[in-house]
Amino acid sequence: MNVRDCFLSPPDEAFIASDMLARAADHFSRNEMELARDCIRSADMPEILKWRREVMAGYKPAIHGPGSKPPVPSVPKSERHPRYISADLKRRLLERDGYICRFCGMRLMHQITCKRIETSFPDATKASLPNWERHALIGGMVANYDHVLPWSKGGETTLGNMVITCPPCNYGRGEWTLAEAHLNDPRLRPISSTDWMGLDGAFQ
Ligand SMILES: [Zn+2]
Secondary structure, eight states: OBSSSSSOOOOOOHHHHHHHHHHHHHHHHHTTTTHHHHHHHHTTOOOHHHHHHHHHHOOOHHHHOOOSSOOOOSEEEEOOOOOOHHHHHHHHHHHTTTTTTOOOOOOOOOOHHHHHHHHHHHHHHTTTTTTGGSSSHHHHOOEEEEEEEEEEGOOOOOOTEEEEHHHHHHHHHHHTTTTTTBBOGGHHHHHOOSSSOOTTOOOO
């Protein structure tokens, strides 16, 4: 298998829908709740859920590569770097990486922003349902903090060894190294410069 930048690129709908979410934030700021709710509902597109499921729900050779099971962790737990990611490190990663998944380019939001949307619009986001039945986009946009060299293999919890990713890119790779997953090192690509700022500060 050729080395790739990511397992599976997000569908175009993910970007159309995130624009809708930005529109929802504008309506929310003007207290136009019904219009905000309509935008959030429109952003709940099945194509996004399909993409998430393809990468996250089970191992598929065509997507994940030829390996059949995650290799055994190579570093004893007692010798691993602390795994805890401080709020400060999360902020620095989000700002450095521009709220964009460093593997696939998916737009991301801080977990707090996702939570605010769900709290303000529990019906439109289906916040009380199990994970796979909730809003397709919001679950795909929660920023994850990924150890490039997996923590279980001695990877450090530092700015240098971490990137922000979407949930599919993070969970799809699991404990595999980049080489095992046939992925290019995202740190070697320039960070995309976009005007997406994660809707930071919105929905409050
Ligand atoms: Zn991604």
